[in-house]
Amino acid sequence: MIEDIAVRYADGYPEKPLFNPILIEGLPGIGQVGKLVAEYMIHILSAEKIGEIHSIYFPPQVVLEEDGLARLARNEIFLYREEGKRDVVFLVGDHQSTSGEGHYILADCYCDIAEELGVKQIYTLGGFGVGHLVNGPRVLGAVNKKELRPPLEAAGVTFDRDEPGGGIVGAAGLILGLSAGRGIDAVCLMGETSGYLVDPMAAASVLSVLSKLIDLPVDPTKLNDRAAEMEKAIESMVEGEKGKDEELSYIG
């Protein structure tokens, strides 16, 4: 019988001791903001893969890689070791759960993983959809313990009592809620985004804040480049729309 969730570690993990580890979660979501940030960091830091998660709560499909290789939908655990300072664990992946119960069960599993690896501080990353284009996206925050708020504010994170009004849906939120009962500090950073498109601009804002917060320099050049390209593409689309309006007003 297939397990509801299967976690497979590589290389002697999770027993291998980590040094002062933190966990950064960046699963798919609004504007793919969290996913962009976490996968970018993994790439730039050349983090090493140490685990994989499969689940019947993921969508029932395989992912096709470029070489025609099909593999199960999965979440992945990566590790970056800052020698003598701290270890950084990343949680990324293809999908979140397709059902409400699955969301809870998976988020609880992510907290199990954090505990197994000795994590005492979690950063969950996501997007905060506002439904319109955003210039200079803010980074909104949420915490699972009051004491965690001041350092976030010092790093430029906005706390707005009305945002996000509907709460935080999915893993980025549930991890905060579920880790509180386990004595793990957790904060959520949400990049303001239209929510319509994959949003590297919002991701760049989140990366900038996160880098500062955890004092981990990550060269943002490539992400900024991608954001700049995106911005240009959107501007030209908007210009196109304006052009149409002008034509129309000319006709009128």
Next chain:
Amino acid sequence: MIEDIAVRYADGYPEKPLFNPILIEGLPGIGQVGKLVAEYMIHILSAEKIGEIHSIYFPPQVVLEEDGLARLARNEIFLYREEGKRDVVFLVGDHQSTSGEGHYILADCYCDIAEELGVKQIYTLGGFGVGHLVNGPRVLGAVNKKELRPPLEAAGVTFDRDEPGGGIVGAAGLILGLSAGRGIDAVCLMGETSGYLVDPMAAASVLSVLSKLIDLPVDPTKLNDRAAEMEKAIESMVEGEKGKDEELSYIG
């Protein structure tokens, strides 16, 4: 593995003996009528929180409080002690279940809680949506034992064989059905409401009936104020609509 439902009591409950306790349920629902009444009573009576319920059947999201603190969706149990007379337990919360099976399992859990606390009488509160604005909303009733009906009628509760035609959906109804088999008396009070908006007017009607029924004076001033404001706001909207119609007919 996360529990499907987790009930956590505070302060030595549920063992601490209660005196002649009744339970008042006011979870979210049509017009938020039940929620408004129960939370208002908790506020006015300064009831004390004695328990919390979490469940994977709630929506998979955290609630953000004003200070940026994220917490799991929850139901809460409050207690108000009428010295020497009776104890009143309240069940309120953020959400009901998102699935049919979850509704049954949670309602059964609520009945477990009632039994653990020695409750012999339950009042479930809700709204009865009629699809149009209501002046002087009636309070409709349902019972889980015939003998419970006359005192309700004496208190002004309406029993209408055709209302609500489709039965009572969710916790307010299921608690009646499930507590019958446990020998717990239960009645449901439903405030007539359009169902379109949060409805403090319907809530005020229910509060008035409930106060009388259980002989528990609760100053209704603030709820009535809120209802009056709402009524004014709706009137001005309706006037606005009429104004538009007049303008249009004038133009015509």
Next chain:
Amino acid sequence: MIEDIAVRYADGYPEKPLFNPILIEGLPGIGQVGKLVAEYMIHILSAEKIGEIHSIYFPPQVVLEEDGLARLARNEIFLYREEGKRDVVFLVGDHQSTSGEGHYILADCYCDIAEELGVKQIYTLGGFGVGHLVNGPRVLGAVNKKELRPPLEAAGVTFDRDEPGGGIVGAAGLILGLSAGRGIDAVCLMGETSGYLVDPMAAASVLSVLSKLIDLPVDPTKLNDRAAEMEKAIESMVEGEKGKDEELSYIG
């Protein structure tokens, strides 16, 4: 913890031996045809209630009876004893399952009940929706063993290789499929119906065939009366529509 399905028997059942029992299932479905037939038979024959089924797979709501009494959604088991000849068990109720898995689990439970009561022959009743008004509705059949077909045809049941094309959904069908593996003969009788309205005409056709098949006279007068009323109501609606068309063509 609430049971997924709870079956409660009355009066010493299911141990009390039945004599040569058959089971007639008439749960809600297309045109309420099966429900109408089975409940009518129970009424006319004054069958006695011997059991009740509750389940978390039913919709999460209580049913309100005329006196304001709320009760859980349920299925019911009735018994009619034809002295010295045969016992007839009826399965009727408020609802079928709301989920696919629940349909299978409940239908399997119905087969358990049939076995517990010693039933060797099941008749499931339903409607066959054709999407247009039907004059002189046919009764279509299905069987779970080839040998069961000829007596049905002799009683006027139609077997049409293309009807119903999509198979038989819900309890009426699944009971046939699941009882086959238990060595219980089962047939399904489906009254042809528009599917738009509760259809006593289709029910009268099914009752007539079933009465003949199991040699159990049930006075059809009241059902026929209801069917006649319905027919008249529909005719006057159709006339009304024609009238409108004529007016319109007159205007044209």
Next chain:
Amino acid sequence: MIEDIAVRYADGYPEKPLFNPILIEGLPGIGQVGKLVAEYMIHILSAEKIGEIHSIYFPPQVVLEEDGLARLARNEIFLYREEGKRDVVFLVGDHQSTSGEGHYILADCYCDIAEELGVKQIYTLGGFGVGHLVNGPRVLGAVNKKELRPPLEAAGVTFDRDEPGGGIVGAAGLILGLSAGRGIDAVCLMGETSGYLVDPMAAASVLSVLSKLIDLPVDPTKLNDRAAEMEKAIESMVEGEKGKDEELSYIG
């Protein structure tokens, strides 16, 4: 209690040893391509039925056979013995799962069956919907191990990094993902199809490639005939549409 999945083997299987067996899966899906191919092969090769699968994850309905016999929805296992060369197992059936979790649980069961029968190589067949009519449909491929790709390419299978972009949904995909962890080689062959209609043309393309790949000659005449008929029917529909356009332009 009904089992979630019940596998029943005939004739002493699965213990009876098979010789060098492969498994061909052709369950319902886009354009019914996989189903058409596998059922055609079973028919032409007169493969013998050796097993049956029932599940509560299939739709809750019975299938009606031509003679009025109702049977549970099922998947079936067939066997074709190529004396002294190899045994070929087929997996076909009425339905796939109706839920995401059910898809995983059933696909895992199919891999159990493959293991029980000693299968070391699986071919899953399906359609690849492109949303427009296709002339000379290509056969796209996916593999669960890199080494499996070159022989597919040699047999004319296309590997396109962007197709299918969204991954492969359902059994055809999940079997690849899940069998990898069991050391079973698996490839998926997808016939290009509009996705609007049952598509014997796509099926003929897949059959041609598969026959070559596994060196199993299957006379394609009847399938090609059906494809030719279908092509003619579509052409005449398209002509009809063109005719309408011409008339309209004449009017204009």
